[in-house]
Amino acid sequence: MVGIVIVSHSENLAKSVVELAHMMAPTAKFAPAGGLEDGTFGTSFERVQAAIESICSDDGVVVLMDMGSAVMTTEMVLEMMPDKKVVMADCPLVEGAVTAAADAAGNMPLEKIMKDLSSLFTTHKF
Amino acid sequence: MADSKQVLSIIQAIGEKIESEKDYLTELDQPIGDSDHGINMARGFAAVEKKLPTLAGKDIGSILKAVGITLVSTVGGASGPLYGTAFMRAGMAAPGKLEIDMDDFLKMLDAAVQGVEQRGHSTTEEATMIDAMVPALTAMQQAAAQGKDAKTVLEAGTKAAWAGVEHTKGLVATKGRASYMGERGIGHQDPGATSFAYVMETISSSLA
Numbered sequence: 114m115v116g117i118v119i120v121s122h123s124e125n126l127a128k129s130v131v132e133l134a135h136m137m138a139p140t141a142k143f144a145p146a147g148g149l150e151d152g153t154f155g156t157s158f159e160r161v162q163a164a165i166e167s168i169c170s171d172d173g174v175v176v177l178m179d180m181g182s183a184v185m186t187t188e189m190v191l192e193m194m195p196d197k198k199v200v201m202a203d204c205p206l207v208e209g210a211v212t213a214a215a216d217a218a219g220n221m222p223l224e225k226i227m228k229d230l231s232s233l234f235t236t237h238k239f
Numbered sequence: 240m241a242d243s244k245q246v247l248s249i250i251q252a253i254g255e256k257i258e259s260e261k262d263y264l265t266e267l268d269q270p271i272g273d274s275d276h277g278i279n280m281a282r283g284f285a286a287v288e289k290k291l292p293t294l295a296g297k298d299i300g301s302i303l304k305a306v307g308i309t310l311v312s313t314v315g316g317a318s319g320p321l322y323g324t325a326f327m328r329a330g331m332a333a334p335g336k337l338e339i340d341m342d343d344f345l346k347m348l349d350a351a352v353q354g355v356e357q358r359g360h361s362t363t364e365e366a367t368m369i370d371a372m373v374p375a376l377t378a379m380q381q382a383a384a385q386g387k388d389a390k391t392v393l394e395a396g397t398k399a400a401w402a403g404v405e406h407t408k409g410l411v412a413t414k415g416r417a418s419y420m421g422e423r424g425i426g427h428q429d430p431g432a433t434s435f436a437y438v439m440e441t442i443s444s445s446l447a
Contacts, residue, residue: 181415
């Protein structure tokens with residue numbers, strides 16, 4: 114099953130996004146990577162790296178990020194693990210997490226999940 | 240121009256400068272960002288300072304790469320990946336070197352600028368550190384091409400970096416947290432450009 118990593122500046126936000134998406138798909142494999150080691154806001158290179166490694170399999174990992182340094186830090190982590198099947202999704206965080214959870218729990222391949230996530234920008238809330 | 244021992248002491252001096260300007264950098268970040276630039280940079284350079292003794296005797300490329308990795312791991316905000324990439328790319332442009340001259344330094348700074356542009360998906364006129372970096376690099380390349388000595392070249396770079404910082408006040412930020420402010424950001428000096436000017440100024444005064 115494809116794993117899903119949630120990168121946020123906030124530890125609570127990352128955990129809560131996982132919690133919310135788990136309601137839709139309890140079997141989905143998630144790893145939150147939020148905040149810094151000392152509990153303050155920010156993105157931690159080590160936390161992102163550890164989160165990806167904790168759920169990485171041959172099926173791959175999709176990473177969702179909130180903004181700014183979450184994106185840049187994730188880029189750097191990915192550059193350091195070129196042999197792993199890990200991709201970043203450019204999509205809204207909450208909607209993306211729910212979509213990815215439902216897809217991954219349904220054993221969809223990484224490529225199909227990424228296609229669904231990329232369509233989120235044209236999906237309106239109302 | 241500088242050997243690896245001098246590079247270590249310049250990095251130490253940059254850390255001290257950032258620490259002493261920490262509150263000012265954070266203050267600049269308050270109206271347009273998330274009020275953490277000084278705090279984040281100081282945390283990163285404090286970690287770098289702890290790492291420096293382990294880098295004694297290493298070549299300049301390895302030293303700068305290690306500094307970059309430390310910054311990425313400890314800064315926590317956007318300046319982590321940006322300064323981290325800058326130092327790592329500068330290091331990659333000086334592989335195995337125990338001493339660098341101005342030509343090497345300009346190549347390293349050029350690699351650093353390109354790294355920051357790539358990492359931040361950004362360019363000049365977007366009210367970021369690039370608005371201090373690019374003018375500094377250009378001014379130094381011109382001064383070096385005119386055959387000026389290292390001190391004059393570095394001073395030209397510092398002057399251009401500060402002029403770039405001043406220029407960010409008139410720009411609308413389109414990258415980073417400040418972009419959420421839109422035109423309300425006009426009139427504010429960019430914190431990242433300011434911290435880069437301190438880096439440039441410290442390199443210049445350390446080698447003068």
